[in-house]
Amino acid sequence: MNNNLKLSNRLLTAASFLPNGAYFADIGSDHAYLPCYVCLSDPTAKAIAGEINEGPFDSAKATIRTYNLNEQVDVRLGDGLEVLQQEEVSQIIIAGMGGSLIKTILEKGKSKLSRVERIIAQPNVDARNVRRWFYENDYILTHEAILDENDHIYEVLVADKVSDSNPYSKEFMEKELLFGPLLLRNKSAVFKEKWTLEHQKLTKVIAQMRNASTPDSSRIKLFEREIAWMEEVLKDEKQSPK
Template sequence: MSNSNIRLDPRLSAVASLVKRGNRLIDIGTDHAYVPCFLVSSGVCPSAIAADLRKGPLQNARQTIAACALEHSIETCLSDGLDAIAPQKNCTVVLAGMGGLLITELLQRTPWVFESSVQLVAQPMSHAEDVRRFFFENGFAPERERCAADGKHVYCAMAAHFTGEKASVSPAMPYGGLLFQSEDGTAQRYLHLQFERLKKRRDALAAAGTDANEVARLNAVLADFEAMRA
């Protein structure tokens, strides 16, 4: 595999497109290391750390890195989240292909990411609202969000950096974030799917009659969601 042979699928392309040019890349949960190999070989990032919790995925990463002859600029690291990564500046931390709650837990316990020169790029496979909420509540300013469709799936990737200014946002914001301002067709599809998912959950809970507080919360989210899209 030569450098130019790394082809990213739409989901990982969305992730890569958000990474700040010139930053060192730290890819957490890298598995095959496609994102670091793509971004280093294309000159967007000068160097990278490809990290994973497990030895098997890290072996996949080493194989891709070797196939691209990028051993001199991409190092691998066995790490639970960012625990084994030394504090960095002027870097982008990518957390893609993991659940939203796990992503927030990994960030929460890493003090050095609460720094303005550290860009975060998250691509949660579920519970994206947890990641947006984490950003708003912990002083991270959202930079951009990109959606990508692959078959029947629509994925969202989001970039943010620390400013220290905590934001109190309206009920629907964690569910759509910057996408409420987007006219992109895939973003609109993502918002539609989010809305339908919330409505389904509200209807199921209302029918069960077990959690009136959550039904009321979801009603507020849905009303705000409609207002944001109007």
């Protein structure tokens, strides 16, 4: 493989969930490093690099020229999934944004998803929002990864349109949406690190809310429930999520 293009670990992880011969869109592609990396690694792959801003759009075109990938990678300027034609791609990657923005992009672009078999999302924050959108729109969460890179913890979520499995339980679904039903099964060291930090942050938030002149008791109660979940998850005993 003649591929001297380097990707961050979070993007490498996202790209690893693409099948051979993928025809995919990378939304918010920036310099188009991810689609170029994939197409250099797999000559049968094709990609659309979507970018909303002209500066990164021009950078993406320059990257594609550098690696002679004009036949495999098409760069398009536009907002979210608007860059796609109907039934054009089979996979979509959206990486490096907040979960709320990823959810908005998917919701606004639902009409372009009829042929999309797999969505790979790498939210920088608020993965719960993305998991919920997948669930509500019949995309089944089939893989989750968590990694630490440059002092930031990232999650990668993979959802398929057709799958025999449902990773959620009715009784504990809200908890599983927060932590990730598949990540909960393994509770890796990085997973525990993330939720130890989140526990510390949320504890401080609750303390500040209680000291407010008019405390929001309903919101405090919701956060206290999440704190209890975190404490439960961080226990060393190996047990099923509750």
